[in-house]
Structure formats: structure tokens, C-alpha cells
Amino acid sequence: MAEDVKEALHGSALGKATTYADQYDPGLLYPIARQPQRAAMGLAEGAAPFFGADLWTAYELSWLNRRGKPQVAIARLMVPCESAYLIESKSFKLYLNSFSGSAFADPADVRERIARDVSAALWHGGPVRASAAVQLLLPDDFEREKVRPLAGLDLDRLDIECTHTAPAPELLTAAFDEQPVHEVLASRLLKSNCPVTGQPDWGSVQIDYTGPQIEQGGLLRYLVSFRHHSEFHEHCVEQIFMDVWRRCHPSQLTVYARYTRRGGLEINPWRTSHPGPAPQSVRTARQ
Numbered sequence: 001m002a003e004d005v006k007e008a009l010h011g012s013a014l015g016k017a018t019t020y021a022d023q024y025d026p027g028l029l030y031p032i033a034r035q036p037q038r039a040a041m042g043l044a045e046g047a048a049p050f051f052g053a054d055l056w057t058a059y060e061l062s063w064l065n066r067r068g069k070p071q072v073a074i075a076r077l078m079v080p081c082e083s084a085y086l087i088e089s090k091s092f093k094l095y096l097n098s099f100s101g102s103a104f105a106d107p108a109d110v111r112e113r114i115a116r117d118v119s120a121a122l123w124h125g126g127p128v129r130a131s132a133a134v135q136l137l138l139p140d141d142f143e144r145e146k147v148r149p150l151a152g153l154d155l156d157r158l159d160i161e162c163t164h165t166a167p168a169p170e171l172l173t174a175a176f177d178e179q180p181v182h183e184v185l186a187s188r189l190l191k192s193n194c195p196v197t198g199q200p201d202w203g204s205v206q207i208d209y210t211g212p213q214i215e216q217g218g219l220l221r222y223l224v225s226f227r228h229h230s231e232f233h234e235h236c237v238e239q240i241f242m243d244v245w246r247r248c249h250p251s252q253l254t255v256y257a258r259y260t261r262r263g264g265l266e267i268n269p270w271r272t273s274h275p276g277p278a279p280q281s282v283r284t285a286r287q
Contacts, residue, residue, distance in 0.1 A: 022101030026117035030091035050271040054079040060264030063099040074137040080130040083122035150206040152186030155220040164225035169243035171222040174212035182210045195230040203259035211250030237269035
């Protein structure tokens, strides 16, 4: 793990024994600056060719109503990738757990507090230039939750040999001497590791692009090459975006990953080169 990442996580709870608070405490949120990892990819501050969001789903949210009766909900957050900081996931889980022994007036009160607290942490004391959006799904809405795979041509159908165990952008090639195409490609074979605990992070990834046709076997081998890579979800998706952007020169590119949950929390980064609606938050079967 890079020294700057170690330094950034020095005061976090990640990888450490933890006492779980059950009284509301926004101070549990632990922000991590985005720019050091972007600088490692050669991106100056404010110079990223993408925008988008990190789409969080929290399945373990509970609080008390004014009569002390527990309430439950699923929380969805849209965290803008333009924010100066991301939030370390274990700290976010601890923060959500701190609601469990505290009473709130109603779900709207809970939603507003999460939006306020997370937005403040994303700018770590600076002016909030882009806020997190928060939605609470209450039990009456649970039966409407859908499960479906990421759309796109399935790269996993390819019978390929995989020998790289670290990100290998040199595997990416495209047909620059042919007419551009628009394709949506998908794979369930994305895996990386937590940079602190070493625990595996399993995901599916979708690549939607317009430009020279990307050689699919090389793209799949490239995605598999993350298998022993240690980095956060958000940074992995940004590296995939930048490697495809630089090696294959699409005119438009969107990279979207849906990671399986850990500790009742899933993080699904979305990065795109052009304006458009955010992906619908629909779980894959493995989530």
C-alpha cells in the first residue's frame, strides 16, 4: 500500500478493533482526500476528464421513534465524485450504527441528518460545493426492489488465458483504423482487495463507450488483472476509466461498477465523460 494511503488512514478505524457506538455521532465519519490517488494517475487537481458519483446502498440502518420503537430502512446515497474527500466505508458503517440507540422524529429527520453530515464530511470543513443526495427506502417499499445483471455484451463468455495479477493497461487495444462503434460491455470478474485489511472486494463492471472498437479479449484480461490489486473501489474505477480513456481513445466513456456488500454496505462508483442520468440503483444477484 502506498505511503500516502497509509498516512491518510492512520486515524481511521479500518483494520482495527472497534467499539460500536449506539448513540448518534456524526464525528465518526472519516474523510479521505481523493486527490493523492488521482495525482498518482497523473491527474492534476481539477483536471480529471470524468465526473459522476459513488452510489452507496446501506442495508443496516435502524433508529428509534419517539416511543422507543426500532425503525428500519435501506439508505441510498449519491456521493459526488467532485467532492474533495470520500468517506472511509467502515467509518460510515460505524456512523450509521450510531443511529440505532437514538430517537428521531421521523424518517425525514434521519434522511436530512445523513445528508447534512455526509455532505460536510465530503468537504472536511471547507465550503460544501456539492452535496450528497440521500433516499430512504422504508419497509413498505422493500418488495419493489429488483435484481438484474448489468446490461451489456458479456465479456465473460470469452475463453481467454489470464496471466497478469496487477493492473496491466498495455493489454488494452482498439481498432483505430476502422469506423467508430458504440458498445456496452460487462463483466462479473472484477476483483480487488482492501488496501488495509486485504479482504477481497468482488464486483461487476460495465463499460459503455463510443469510439474505436475495443479488443474484447484484451479488455477482459485487463479487468482480471486487478485481482491482486489493493485499492478502494472508487480509485479502481477511476483507474479503469483513465486506462481505457488513454489507451483506446473513445470519444465518450462511462465506467460503472457494482461491488458486493460488506458489513451491510455496498459502494458502486460511476464515472463518465459526458452528461447523462446516473445509473439506476438496481442490485445484481451477487449483491
